[in-house]
Amino acid sequence: MRFKSILAATGVLAILAAFLASPAFAQQANPPSGTKPVCANCHEQQHTSIMLTAHGAKNDANGSMCQTCHGDASAHLKDPMASKPPSPFKKGLPAAQKDAVCLTCHAGNRHLVFWESGKHAKNEVSCSNCHNMHGKPGNVAVAPFTTSFRPNESELCGTCHQPIRAATLKPSHHPIIEGKIKCSDCHNPHGALTPVMLRAETVNQQCYSCHADKRGPYVFSHPAVDQSCLSCHNPHGSVYAKLLNEKLPNLCQDCHDVARHPGTVYGGAAGFTCPPGATTDPTNAACFNKAPGAFNTAVNTRFIARACTNCHNAIHGSNAPGNRGQFLLR
Ligand code: HEC
Ligand code: HEC
Ligand code: HEC
Ligand code: HEC
Ligand code: HEC
Ligand code: HEC
Ligand code: HEC
Ligand code: HEC
Ligand code: HEC
Ligand code: HEC
Structure with a gap:
């Protein structure tokens, strides 16, 4: 094995030596004055x-x-x-x-x-x-x-696109500064008809080009995902894990009413209750009780620190049968 590789190395050296001696190379490195x-x-x-x-x-x-x-x-x-x-x-x-x-x-x-x-x-x-x-x-x-x-491509782009450069330095980021992917994997700096000069036709197509597992089709898809990966992710970098735009559960609660997961269980925990008077304060959207007595609005369910994806971990879509799949549950 070792002998073989020495042989191979010698072969390479011989070819290299022959090339260096060849007139083609000599001409490139040291062109005769005439040319x-x-x-x-x-x-x-x-x-x-x-x-x-x-x-x-x-x-x-x-x-x-x-x-x-x-x-x-x-x-x-x-x-x-x-x-x-x-x-x-x-x-x-x-x-x-x-x-x-x-x-x-x-x-x-x-x-x-x-x-x-x-x-x-x-x-x-x-x-x-x-x-x-x-x-x-x-x-x-x-x-x-x-x-x-x-x-370094990202440094070149970063000289003009400072905010993007800053994003790629945040704790959670696409491995751009590590050199695993480049700005030009997603953007065509030479122009494209797509928004922000993406190489693919849509944002999602762009993401699927590397994250093929997210493409589906799923029996139960999450409309937010079909709409755009950017509903939840930042393409460059974020202070929140997994390039998320916000932390959980706030991210989910931008779209999902808390009502279906009533917070009553946590009602007693002081940190999670609305401050006194807040339930009648119309400027406090999270606590304001629009229909008095209709629901347990004394609890600020919006900020209860539940990790939605502990249960709904098939967040990008599910092929599991029945309720499990329908509710994107593990
Ligand atoms: C593909 C196009 C291209 C070719 C071929 C080219 N140059 Fe240039 N050259 C440029 C550009 C563009 C600049 C401006 C500075 C820069 O971007 O590097 C430049 C800059 C220069 C400058 C500095 C003056 C200035 O305007 O900034 C000189 C002198 C020069 N080139 C001479 C040459 C010579 C001699 C050759 C042939 C050996 C040559 N160039 C071949 C594109 C070219
Ligand atoms: C005999 C010397 C000489 C030769 C040969 C020569 N140049 Fe120049 N070139 C100069 C000098 C001197 C300048 C002016 C430099 C300055 O002003 O800083 C210059 C300037 C330039 C510039 C900069 C123009 C600008 O506006 O700043 C370019 C481009 C250039 N030469 C291209 C060429 C090309 C192409 C050739 C070959 C076809 C060539 N030169 C051959 C001496 C030469
Ligand atoms: C010399 C400065 C400069 C460099 C270098 C530069 N850009 Fe730009 N870029 C601009 C300007 C100016 C615009 C137009 C204004 C804007 O949208 O920010 C722009 C626009 C863009 C846009 C479109 C933004 C939109 O809103 O549609 C993208 C994407 C982009 N650049 C990517 C890149 C990438 C990738 C690189 C590196 C390969 C790069 N840029 C290098 C100056 C630069
Ligand atoms: C994983 C794919 C991907 C990579 C890699 C990527 N981008 Fe983007 N970029 C996007 C997407 C998607 C958007 C659209 C964001 C939006 O609409 O909010 C975008 C938006 C932009 C914009 C315009 C929007 C803005 O916030 O100004 C610029 C400029 C830009 N990117 C530059 C860069 C630069 C520079 C790099 C490399 C450091 C880079 N991008 C790497 C996907 C990417
Ligand atoms: C905003 C930065 C930027 C600008 C402006 C830009 N380029 Fe590029 N160009 C790049 C990057 C980055 C690559 C490498 C892309 C890659 O690796 O896929 C590239 C690659 C190329 C290539 C090689 C493409 C191939 O076939 O492999 C050519 C040719 C080229 N550019 C020509 C040009 C010309 C001509 C212009 C002006 C009309 C221009 N570029 C303007 C960033 C730029
Ligand atoms: C006289 C024709 C000609 C002109 C003018 C010219 N190029 Fe090129 N360029 C070529 C050829 C030929 C190649 C090699 C084949 C290819 O990549 O398309 C090349 C290759 C390139 C590449 C890829 C190089 C690589 O290492 O992969 C880039 C980038 C580029 N040119 C940019 C430019 C820019 C920027 C200008 C203007 C300043 C320019 N070219 C002007 C003929 C030209
Ligand atoms: C050019 C390939 C490529 C494209 C296109 C791409 N990604 Fe990525 N993505 C990667 C790589 C590589 C990683 C790092 C994987 C690892 O470290 O295991 C990654 C990681 C991620 C992560 C996990 C980050 C973390 O902190 O673990 C998310 C979320 C993500 N990408 C979302 C997206 C979204 C959204 C898009 C479309 C805007 C996209 N990706 C487009 C290559 C890509
Ligand atoms: C509804 C919000 C949401 C949307 C829309 C979304 N994601 Fe995610 N994604 C998440 C959450 C939450 C996590 C973190 C999951 C965890 O930590 O268990 C995640 C994690 C990821 C990861 C890293 C972990 C893994 O599963 O590989 C990648 C890659 C990713 N998403 C890609 C995408 C792509 C590509 C799209 C668009 C097709 C997309 N996401 C759309 C919420 C979303
Ligand atoms: C951009 C808005 C948006 C975001 C952000 C979002 N979703 Fe959704 N989600 C939807 C929509 C729209 C539906 C479809 C609702 C329907 O069919 O009635 C849905 C459906 C669901 C379903 C299935 C419900 C059913 O009745 O079938 C679950 C579970 C779910 N989302 C959980 C989450 C979780 C967990 C998060 C945070 C990681 C999240 N969603 C973030 C918009 C969003
Ligand atoms: C302890 C596990 C668990 C956690 C944590 C959890 N869910 Fe659920 N979720 C479920 C189960 C189980 C269902 C199915 C409920 C049913 O059958 O009514 C469900 C149903 C849903 C539905 C569909 C309800 C409907 O009205 O159709 C949505 C939307 C949803 N969850 C969003 C969330 C969001 C947002 C979070 C985080 C704030 C979250 N869930 C946290 C277990 C959980």
């Missing part, structure tokens, strides 16, 4: 940072690739100081003008189909706000995907 783009003589940093990325790959001696983005540089080459290329990426220029350059080649990309209708294009966010064409100054990166986005 080195003319621009590289003066813009060394911009050249090395882009050379091994998807964009640099097809460059030639005239710097044609450089010029597809920066525009015709023939005058610039004659007298670099007197004339600069039209380079549309300068700060202050309209985003649409910068983006048009990129879109000449990328308009057909399936991810970019709805760029124009996306929130980013409509709010002056341009391609180069997210994509780093030349790598960071002093950090000449030649790894693959350098053009895709600056290192």
